[in-house]
Amino acid sequence: MAPINPSISAQELQILSTKAIEAKASAYCPYSKFRVGACILTTSGEFVVGANVENAAYPVGTCAERVAFGTAVVAGHKDFKALAVATDIRPAASPCGMCRQFIREFTSPSFPVYMYDVDGSYVVKTMDELLPDSFGPDNLPH
Numbered sequence: 001m002a003p004i005n006p007s008i009s010a011q012e013l014q015i016l017s018t019k020a021i022e023a024k025a026s027a028y029c030p031y032s033k034f035r036v037g038a039c040i041l042t043t044s045g046e047f048v049v050g051a052n053v054e055n056a057a058y059p060v061g062t063c064a065e066r067v068a069f070g071t072a073v074v075a076g077h078k079d080f081k082a083l084a085v086a087t088d089i090r091p092a093a094s095p096c097g098m099c100r101q102f103i104r105e106f107t108s109p110s111f112p113v114y115m116y117d118v119d120g121s122y123v124v125k126t127m128d129e130l131l132p133d134s135f136g137p138d139n140l141p142h
């Protein structure tokens with residue numbers, strides 16, 4: 001499927017989706033058994049993956065999206081082109097509220113989030129659609 005956002009090529013989307021789907025295999029989710037894989041494409045053309053990591057103290061667990069963005073930022077990346085998230089359900093799941101705010105810190109309103117279902121079909125929404133009227137770094141006085 002061709003991407004709707006011209007900032008990402010069909011080939012990049014193909015790699016992004018494959019890596020997000022493959023990242024589900026890395027999920028540590030013994031409690032929910034709900035695997036989530038994520039992959040970010042950086043503006044420099046690198047792919048950074050994440051998966052959900054749960055905890056015996058349930059609220060301590062972390063979503064795939066935050067693992068991916070945390071990993072990318074710590075690796076020195078600050079500019080991102082797209083995110084893909086993959087789950088084993090249909091229709092595709094979308095990032096939780098906490099993750100939307102976390103992602104928003106590093107992305108523009110037009111940033112695309114591709115959400116893949118168990119069959120590999122996707123829905124894509126922009127960050128502004130997922131988190132309208134959001135609060136971000138520019139809202140803080142310098």
Ligand code: THU
Pocket residue numbers: 029032034035036051052053054061062063064065093094095096099
């Ligand atoms: N989860 C994610 O990793 N990303 C989402 O967008 C939604 C939920 C994880 C958290 C938990 O490990 C499991 O899915 C069930 O909620």
